[in-house]
Amino acid sequence: MRARIFHSTSQAGEYQPIVAGGDLLLFVRIHGDDRVLVALNLGGEATAVEFQPGKMSGTVLMSSLGDRDHEIVTSGIDLRGHEGLIVELAADANAPRGREERSDVRRHLRG
Numbered sequence: 356m357r358a359r360i361f362h363s364t365s366q367a368g369e370y371q372p373i374v375a376g377g378d379l380l381l382f383v384r385i386h387g388d389d390r391v392l393v394a395l396n397l398g399g400e401a402t403a404v405e406f407q408p409g410k411m412s413g414t415v416l417m418s419s420l421g422d423r424d425h426e427i428v429t430s431g432i433d434l435r436g437h438e439g440l441i442v443e444l445a446a447d448a449n450a451p452r453g454r455e456e457r458s459d460v461r462r463h464l465r466g
Contacts, residue, residue, distance in 0.1 A: 379404070379434075383444070390444040391416065396434035405431040413444040 368384035368391075375381075378398025384391050392413065396402050408430050415426040419439040428442050 374404075378402070388446075390448070392428075392442040392444055393439070394432050394434060394442065395439040396436060399436040401433065401435050403431055403433045410449045411444070412448050413442040415440055416443050417441045 368386035368389070371383040371385060373381040373383065373392075378396055378400070379402060380393075380395040380397065381404065382393050384393065392411070394404060411428065411430065413428045415423045415428060417424060417440070418426075419437070420435065423440065432440060432442070434440065
């Protein structure tokens with residue numbers, strides 16, 4: 356089931372950018388009722404992304420480091436250096452859409 360969700364959104368899904376700056380790239384792919392958040396830390400420093408409370412929740416489908424599958428995501432994501440996550444968004448999750456909502460996404464360097 357999880358592979359189907361990732362496949363459908365990555366192949367035919369709508370691309371919805373959230374953050375693209377520095378070493379951080381966040382976007383959502385949507386196909387029908389399936390939605391995944393892709394979070395990429397392209398740099399070597401750990402970073403954390405926080406969302407407005409109650410807006411984002413889901414389950415990790417895949418980690419580039421292979422050790423976070425099925426992890427629950429609530430109001431934020433901690434990314435290690437050079438880590439990427441694919442998160443299946445919960446049905447009630449509200450991904451930031453406009454410029455105003457994107458300002459609710461905060462990044463913190465971990466170190």
